[in-house]
Amino acid sequence: MNTDDVLEIFRDAGAVLEGHFILTSGLRSPVFLQKARVFMHADKTETLCKALAEKIREQVPGQIDYVVGPAIGGLIPAYETSRHLGVPAIWVEREQGTFRLRRFEIEQSARVVIVEDIVTTGLSIRETIECLKALGAEVVAAACIIDRSAGKSDVGVPLVALAEYEVPAYPADALPPELAALPAVKPGSRNM
Ligand SMILES: O=P(O)(O)OC[C@H]1O[C@H](OP(=O)(O)OP(=O)(O)O)[C@H](O)[C@@H]1O
Ligand SMILES: O=C(O)c1cc(=O)[nH]c(=O)[nH]1
Numbered sequence: 001m002n003t004d005d006v007l008e009i010f011r012d013a014g015a016v017l018e019g020h021f022i023l024t025s026g027l028r029s030p031v032f033l034q035k036a037r038v039f040m041h042a043d044k045t046e047t048l049c050k051a052l053a054e055k056i057r058e059q060v061p062g063q064i065d066y067v068v069g070p071a072i073g074g075l076i077p078a079y080e081t082s083r084h085l086g087v088p089a090i091w092v093e094r095e096q097g098t099f100r101l102r103r104f105e106i107e108q109s110a111r112v113v114i115v116e117d118i119v120t121t122g123l124s125i126r127e128t129i130e131c132l133k134a135l136g137a138e139v140v141a142a143a144c145i146i147d148r149s150a151g152k153s154d155v156g157v158p159l160v161a162l163a164e165y166e167v168p169a170y171p172a173d174a175l176p177p178e179l180a181a182l183p184a185v186k187p188g189s190r191n192m
């Protein structure tokens with residue numbers, strides 16, 4: 001499965017939105033990939049996550065003890081990818097803004113792969129790694145359905161992306177005029 005196949009699934013699901021979006025990093029973008037509109041379809045989600053699981057198996061050596069999904073966007077892809085890897089899926093969720101593993105215990109040195117929906121700056125994956133490292137887990141890799149940075153974001157561990165799709169994003173004080181003219185919306189759950 002290549003980037004065009006992945007984007008076709010997103011377009012087919014009406015998940016490629018155009019407008020003025022405030023991203024979780026604070027950057028602004030004229031395009032937002034509303035993954036929830038893909039993940040509402042079990043068949044589309046299965047197709048994507050089965051391919052992602054195969055790519056993880058090819059690229060990540062050694063045992064994987066857990067898949068960890070950063071809530072909310074990572075919940076469904078982490079669960080479905082874990083099903084194809086045959087390992088349990090757990091998640092981190094924000095408590096007063098900081099990712100915590102609130103509902104699970106994890107063994108010291110457990111080998112973990114983080115599975116995210118979308119990567120833009122890699123900030124959410126880096127926050128997830130910080131939480132898991134503090135608990136003594138070993139994050140052996142991260143993975144995502146679409147990397148909007150097309151390989152440019154450094155998450156500190158190897159990143160397996162099913163698709164790389166470079167999308168423009170701008171600091172709030174450096175918007176092109178056509179973007180500044182549109183009202184801004186923030187679809188994600190950070191700071192809610
Ligand atoms: O690489 P980054 O710059 O961190 O951007 C990508 C993150 O943004 C979205 O999460 P968001 O915090 O918007 O909330 P959501 O998971 O509820 O969609 C998405 O699910 C990723 O977690
Ligand atoms: O960077 C983000 O916050 C982001 C971008 C995107 O296209 N989709 C998403 O869910 N989050």
Ligand SMILES: [Mg+2]
Nearest residue numbers: 071072073074
């Ligand atoms: Mg998220």
